[in-house]
Amino acid sequence: MDVVDNYRFKISGHEFVPIVIGGMGVDISTPELAAVACRLGGIGHISDAMSPFVCDKRYRTHFTQYKEKENREYKDSTDKKNVKFNLEHLYQAQRTLVEKAMQKKEGSGAIFLNVMEKLNMADALGTLATRLRAALDAGIDGITLSAGLHTHSMRLISDHKRLKDAMIGIIVSSVRALKIFLRSASRAGRLPDYIIVEGPLAGGHLGFGADWKKFSLKKIVEEVLEFLKSQELKIPVIPAGGIFSGKDAVEFLKSGASAVQVATRFTVTKESGLPYDAKQKYFKAREEDVIVSQTSPTGYPIRMLKNSPCLNSTIRPQCEAFGYNLSNDGKCPYIDAYWKAQANGSSNPVTDKMCLCYHFSKGNCYTCGHYVYRLKETSKKAPDGTYLLPDAEEVFKDYQFGAA
Numbered sequence: 001m002d003v004v005d006n007y008r009f010k011i012s013g014h015e016f017v018p019i020v021i022g023g024m025g026v027d028i029s030t031p032e033l034a035a036v037a038c039r040l041g042g043i044g045h046i047s048d049a050m051s052p053f054v055c056d057k058r059y060r061t062h063f064t065q066y067k068e069k070e071n072r073e074y075k076d077s078t079d080k081k082n083v084k085f086n087l088e089h090l091y092q093a094q095r096t097l098v099e100k101a102m103q104k105k106e107g108s109g110a111i112f113l114n115v116m117e118k119l120n121m122a123d124a125l126g127t128l129a130t131r132l133r134a135a136l137d138a139g140i141d142g143i144t145l146s147a148g149l150h151t152h153s154m155r156l157i158s159d160h161k162r163l164k165d166a167m168i169g170i171i172v173s174s175v176r177a178l179k180i181f182l183r184s185a186s187r188a189g190r191l192p193d194y195i196i197v198e199g200p201l202a203g204g205h206l207g208f209g210a211d212w213k214k215f216s217l218k219k220i221v222e223e224v225l226e227f228l229k230s231q232e233l234k235i236p237v238i239p240a241g242g243i244f245s246g247k248d249a250v251e252f253l254k255s256g257a258s259a260v261q262v263a264t265r266f267t268v269t270k271e272s273g274l275p276y277d278a279k280q281k282y283f284k285a286r287e288e289d290v291i292v293s294q295t296s297p298t299g300y301p302i303r304m305l306k307n308s309p310c311l312n313s314t315i316r317p318q319c320e321a322f323g324y325n326l327s328n329d330g331k332c333p334y335i336d337a338y339w340k341a342q343a344n345g346s347s348n349p350v351t352d353k354m355c356l357c358y359h360f361s362k363g364n365c366y367t368c369g370h371y372v373y374r375l376k377e378t379s380k381k382a383p384d385g386t387y388l389l390p391d392a393e394e395v396f397k398d399y400q401f402g403a404a
């Protein structure tokens with residue numbers, strides 16, 4: 001029987017079990033979850049989405065409180081152009097988060113950081129450079145560049161002493177995006193060490209438009225493999241999105257992929273940072289409860305359960321404390337959507353956008369992969385009707401050794 005454990009893959013000379021647990025913000029892919037993948041010889045991600053907030057929550061720092069105080073004067077203004085992050089604080093938060101995660105490391109695997117470009121944080125390049133540099137300084141094993149084309153990222157760290165020794169990869173959803181990234185990476189003199197190809201069935205934000213149903217992960221992976229071959233580039237390719245079992249994973253490994261990236265199966269594990277009640281909602285979900293919503297102010301569609309409390313809420317924009325989605329000139333589509341709804345009556349819900357920052361901070365956005373409705377097949381029910389949470393190790397080993 002062909003199982004994932006029959007395969008191994010290498011990134012820059014380091015050998016791994018070919019299972020990568022994807023980054024899940026905000027603090028859903030916790031350091032505890034990443035550490036399990038690492039201990040078992042695979043790769044686990046933490047995410048740096050809202051890292052000052054996550055640092056406060058986990059390690060009792062006060063970056064969010066401080067930022068809110070600093071920007072208090074803009075609370076009643078629709079103009080947020082002066083609401084900024086303190087880069088020194090951002091550096092400290094990011095560094096603390098990564099250092100603490102790396103302290104949990106054991107085994108022969110690795111811990112990587114998922115860095116979303118699309119979180120502009122009111123100063124797209126300044127904050128991105130700070131986040132990348134702090135992570136490298138803190139000793140992260142690898143960085144996965146996500147949610148964007150990352151045309152500046154390699155340049156931003158091109159003088160960093162760890163540029164060559166850290167493993168650096170990118171998530172793409174098309175050959176087109178890959179080509180754009182490779183051009184900028186080669187200008188900076190640093191090609192990626194791995195490429196994650198994320199298809200339309202993934203969780204979180206999607207690199208597709210409203211026509212996501214037209215695309216297939218298998219097809220995009222084939223195109224990427226062909227393109228790399230035509231360029232004589234030997235870079236490991238890692239498919240992601242909808243790989244629910246060891247059997248699914250083996251299909252990809254047999255057809256040229258080096259490893260697989262998976263996430264949804266781990267959302268309901270004991271080590272995942274999702275609140276307990278949300279985990280139960282994931283288990284109970286039916287296929288018709290899963291939607292691809294256009295309400296994320298990032299502009300990317302996001303897959304979630306339709307009973308997510310973030311939808312149709314009336315929450316005031318929280319940019320002074322958070323502001324992770326603010327553009328350089330202080331804009332976020334949620335601010336406009338909120339004031340438009342207010343103009344029609346103060347208790348009107350905001351239907352077209354959601355406050356990403358507030359709702360992710362509260363665990364109110366039940367983002368998930370398409371196959372979330374199959375999680376119930378993987379657990380047992382307690383006598384009171386709730387589902388029992390598996391250990392991350394069980395799920396990892398089910399991928400590694402499972403033939404079904």
Ligand SMILES: Cc1cc2nc3c(=O)[nH]c(=O)nc-3n(C[C@H](O)[C@H](O)[C@H](O)COP(=O)(O)O)c2cc1C
Pocket residue numbers: 021022023024025026028047049114116146147171198201202203204205240241242243261262263264265267367368369370371
């Ligand atoms: C709850 C959840 C949150 C996610 N958050 C992020 C994220 O912050 N950044 C990112 O690049 N991908 C994110 N993803 C995508 C995963 O890292 C992964 O590539 C994908 O979901 C794999 O597909 P699967 O969930 O069907 O296994 C998220 C996925 C889930 C399920």
